[in-house]
Amino acid sequence: MSTFVLLTITGLGLGAMYFLIASGLSLIYGLMGVLNFAHGAFLTVGAYIAWFADSHFTAIHSVTLRFVLAALCGLAAGAVFAALVELVLIRPLYLRHIEQVLVTVGLSLATVALIQGIWGNDSRLYALPNWTSQTTHVLGASIPNDRWIEIAAAVLLLAGLLAFLRYTRYGLIIRAGVENRAMVTALGIDVRRAFTLVFAIGGFAAALAGVLSGVYFSSVDPGRGTSLLIFAFIVVVIGGLGSIVGSAAAAVIVGLLQQYANYYASSGLGDLSVVLLLAIVLLIRPGGLSGRAAT
Amino acid sequence: MARLAVAAGVVLALAFMPEYRFGLGKVFDGSLDSPGVLQLLAICLVFAGLALTYDLLFGFTGLLSFGHALYFAVGVYVCDIAITRWHWSFWTAVAFTAAVGLVLPVVLGSVSLRVGGIAFAMVTLAFAQAGAILVQKNPRRWTGGEEGLGYDFERVPQTFVGIPNTKHLYWPPPGYARPVGVVPCAATRWSPAAVWQAIRENERCVEVLGLLPFPYKLLAFALGSFLATLGGIVYMLCVGGASPDVTTASFTLALLVMVVIGGTGTLWGPLLGGALYTYLDRRLGDVGGSHAIHQLPGVLRVPLSQPLFLLGVLFILIVFFLPGGIAGLATRGRAGGRALRRLEAALRPARGGA
Numbered sequence: 037m038s039t040f041v042l043l044t045i046t047g048l049g050l051g052a053m054y055f056l057i058a059s060g061l062s063l064i065y066g067l068m069g070v071l072n073f074a075h076g077a078f079l080t081v082g083a084y085i086a087w088f089a090d091s092h093f094t095a096i097h098s099v100t101l102r103f104v105l106a107a108l109c110g111l112a113a114g115a116v117f118a119a120l121v122e123l124v125l126i127r128p129l130y131l132r133h134i135e136q137v138l139v140t141v142g143l144s145l146a147t148v149a150l151i152q153g154i155w156g157n158d159s160r161l162y163a164l165p166n167w168t169s170q171t172t173h174v175l176g177a178s179i180p181n182d183r184w185i186e187i188a189a190a191v192l193l194l195a196g197l198l199a200f201l202r203y204t205r206y207g208l209i210i211r212a213g214v215e216n217r218a219m220v221t222a223l224g225i226d227v228r229r230a231f232t233l234v235f236a237i238g239g240f241a242a243a244l245a246g247v248l249s250g251v252y253f254s255s256v257d258p259g260r261g262t263s264l265l266i267f268a269f270i271v272v273v274i275g276g277l278g279s280i281v282g283s284a285a286a287a288v289i290v291g292l293l294q295q296y297a298n299y300y301a302s303s304g305l306g307d308l309s310v311v312l313l314l315a316i317v318l319l320i321r322p323g324g325l326s327g328r329a330a331t
Numbered sequence: 332m333a334r335l336a337v338a339a340g341v342v343l344a345l346a347f348m349p350e351y352r353f354g355l356g357k358v359f360d361g362s363l364d365s366p367g368v369l370q371l372l373a374i375c376l377v378f379a380g381l382a383l384t385y386d387l388l389f390g391f392t393g394l395l396s397f398g399h400a401l402y403f404a405v406g407v408y409v410c411d412i413a414i415t416r417w418h419w420s421f422w423t424a425v426a427f428t429a430a431v432g433l434v435l436p437v438v439l440g441s442v443s444l445r446v447g448g449i450a451f452a453m454v455t456l457a458f459a460q461a462g463a464i465l466v467q468k469n470p471r472r473w474t475g476g477e478e479g480l481g482y483d484f485e486r487v488p489q490t491f492v493g494i495p496n497t498k499h500l501y502w503p504p505p506g507y508a509r510p511v512g513v514v515p516c517a518a519t520r521w522s523p524a525a526v527w528q529a530i531r532e533n534e535r536c537v538e539v540l541g542l543l544p545f546p547y548k549l550l551a552f553a554l555g556s557f558l559a560t561l562g563g564i565v566y567m568l569c570v571g572g573a574s575p576d577v578t579t580a581s582f583t584l585a586l587l588v589m590v591v592i593g594g595t596g597t598l599w600g601p602l603l604g605g606a607l608y609t610y611l612d613r614r615l616g617d618v619g620g621s622h623a624i625h626q627l628p629g630v631l632r633v634p635l636s637q638p639l640f641l642l643g644v645l646f647i648l649i650v651f652f653l654p655g656g657i658a659g660l661a662t663r664g665r666a667g668g669r670a671l672r673r674l675e676a677a678l679r680p681a682r683g684g685a
Contacts, residue, residue, distance in 0.1 A: 071449055073584075125647070134395075138591055138650045141584050146643025153633040153640060266460060266580055273453045304468040311457040311464070315442070318454050322446045 038177035043295045045174070049183035049252065051291025052190030056245035057268035058275065058283040059197060060118075060238025066214040066278025067227075067234050069133050074121060074140040075242050075268070076261030077147035078114050082243020083256040084151055086110025087160050100165040107247045111240055118239020122232045130228075144262070152258045159257035162250045169254070182251045189248060193241060194284050201280070206233060214278050270314045276326030286325055289313075345376070345505055360617060371613055373504040373569045375606040380508035381562045382589040382605030383598070387555040389587065390595035391524065392548060393531030395448075398455030400582040401439075401462045402556035404573075405432055406563020408466060408480075411573040412473050415483040424486075425564055432560025433553070440552035444545060447534070456580060463578040479574035482567065491568055507565045508602065527551050531596075588646050594658025603657055611645075612638050 057075060064072050090106035125143065129135045168185070171178035201207035209230045212220045220227050242261075249264065250256045271290050275282030290310050298306035317324065359368045381403060388394045409431050413424035443454040469476035484492045490499040526547045529537045537544050567573060576582060585608065593604020618624065619636030627635065634640050653660060 065449075071452070128651070135650050135654070138587070139647055141587060142643045142646035142650065144643075145584070145588070145646070146640045149637040149639035149643060150634060153637040262581065266456070269453060270457065273450065277449070304464060307464045308461055308468075311461045314457045315454055318446055318450050319442065322450055 038175065039299070041175045041177035042179060043299055044292065045177075045179045045183050045187075047292035047295035048288065049186040049291070050294065051287040051289075052186040053245050053248055053252065053264065054268055054271045054290060055190045055284050055287035056193060056241045056248070057264060058271040058287055059193065059280055060234075060241045061268055062272045062275065062278055062280060062283045063210070063214075063234050064238050065272065067210060067217070068126075068136075068231055070126065070136045070140065072140050072238070073137065073265070074143040074147070075238065076265035077144045078118050078121075078239040078242035078261070079246035079249070079264065080148065080151060080256075080258060080261035081117050081246075082110040082114030082239075083246030083250050083260060084110075084155060084160075085113035086243075086247045087162060087250065087256055088155075090163055099163065100167075103163070103165055110247050111243045114243020114246065115236045115240040118242070119232050119236040121239075122235035126235070127228065127231070148258050148262065155258075157258065159253075159255040161255050164251060164254060168251055182248075185251060186248050189244060190284075190287075193244065194280070197237070197280055206230060210234060267310065270310060274314055274317050274324055276324030279324075279326035282324060282326030345372075360614075370569065371610070374566070374613075375609045376504035376508045377562055377566045377569060378589065378609040379602040379605035380504075381559055381566075382586055382593065382601040382608075383508075384555045384558040384562065385583075385586040386590045386593075386595060386597075386601040387551060387558070389590060390597070390601070391531065392527040392551040393534075394444075394548060394552065395452045396455040396552075397452045397580060397583050398443075398457075398459030399556070399559060399586055400578055400580070401455075401459040402432060402436055402559040403563040403566070403582075404462055404466070404578040405435060406560035406565075407567045407573045407577055408474060408563075410564045411480050411482050411567050414486045415480060416473050418483070418486070421487055428560065428564055429557075432557050432563075436553045436556030437549070440549050440556070444548050444552065456583075459578070459580065459583065463575070463580070466575050466578045474575075475573070477575060479572060481572035484571075487568065503565045503568055507562055523547055523550055528596075588642065590656075592646060592649055592656055594656030597656075597658040600656050600658030607657075608642065611642060615641055 057079060060078075061072055061075050064070055064075075086106045086109060089109040090103060093102045093105060096102040096105065121140075121143065125139050126136055129139060164182075168182045169180065171180050172184070173179075201211055209220060209225055209227065210233075213227050213230055217227055245264065246256070246260065249260055253260075267290065271286045272283055274290065275284070275286030290313070293313060294306035294310055296306070297309045298304070301309075359371070361368050363369075385396075385399050388396050388399065406428055410424050410428040413419045413427055414421060417424075419427070439455075439458050443451055443458065446454060466474045467476060468474075474480060491503075526537065526542060526544075529540075530544050530547060534544050563577070566577070586605075589604040589608040590601045591604070592608060593602065594600025615638035619638065624632055624635055649656060655662065
């Protein structure tokens, strides 16, 4: 029983990270039709900036405060980087979807290589507050505390995004744009500002996932973004492109399935079963869980 | 006719490469018949052919697959495992690998081609990822996991083994790249190829004309994947075994970059792009480690010493400023020349009048 609880909470923590990446991917694809391969780069940039800031804020003695400030720097860096990418690289190729995908592929190659050049190939250790590595007892299982941060961050982001989409003017424009972009433009609303905003939100969420993956693995390496991105893609497609709630549900399913299969069957089988799940979902329901056709 | 002559000249020049005893200055590290240079050239040629097989899917038929690495890796790993782990003879292993390379894409292709567009890209990515995980997992210690698997050199024809024999190893890659180059060339004069291009342009239109796109797409997928598997066997010989790099999604992305740099939907564009990418990827690393680069200030040194950074930037620049890649540049050059001549011809009477 205690193993099961531990696996469940860890699976939810992993799912939380997938959701943070997938939510941005899903919004960007839903609104702009861009499959964003650079999303892993946003994540890696955010995680590295947070690590870099953390190692330079030596004047602050409280480890927790220093880490929170560093994490905020990382999140800001992720959002600004993503917004710049949209303005400089994606906007000139407006409506040329294949070229936009290609540019994001090139950007992800270049960014990862640049980070390798600056900070090296080896992983960098995060200086974390002590309480993140301690455990809490729940139903007889000892749960590492960092899992709670991941789950809380994902739930807060999900609630925040849903509130933003439902109750603000820009949220309304984004929802309408996902539904029918041509119509929104025809009504005289400049959708392009929403594009930059969506990229910034996606970059912010990806950087948050990067920082949290740093907490989860207690280090960051240049390949982190790419390896998480593949699972985030799978989550987005299973959830249905463009649907935030679908992504959240799919992220939980994928995270749990991965943990259970890795433990109860054999290690490595979890990744394989996630891949199989994707194939099955796509063949039975090509639109994913939320049912939007992915073409 | 002139293009045919150029092509024949390139083929001849490449064929006698192991006989050239001179170097090309900074282009290569040593004379052209030295083992290191020959191996680099051999790998460039394998990737040239491989990029062309990817172009058959992406450029000709418009199938954006993110799982092409799988079929190349099948060639590399199945052949290596059959020789090294199952102790089969070389030619039996090659025949078996070819059979797997024929059956697997037909099965996986008929499943993944049921969906289109981004969903197709994701299903192929998923299958390739399953292959990559399988290799990592190292079942029965067959694949060697992260360390890869060197081949059992006693079972490979002796002409291909050892550094002095590198010049023999140079023969299979052009032997691979040339027919692979010929296949799409012949295929474009073949009626399914016309349907492929029609599918790329407008699939709905093909259906309206009364043709079922599915068998044609499956044919392109199976042909491209089978040729990639053959390339995998040749690559396995060239590098002396298998390594898990060739199974990753990044490897497929590299193929995509090669094809776009060279020019999608053309024949010699991807050949050129594949060779150029591989050459730059290997050589820029050497140049980046050189003394001249080390003396530069950090702002310049760090980006210049990362081949993938330079290639990524080059790729973005090509997507922005040179759609159609290098091949497109040549076509545009010719079209530009024609336009210029026409302009001159049109202006001549006006000038004469003035």
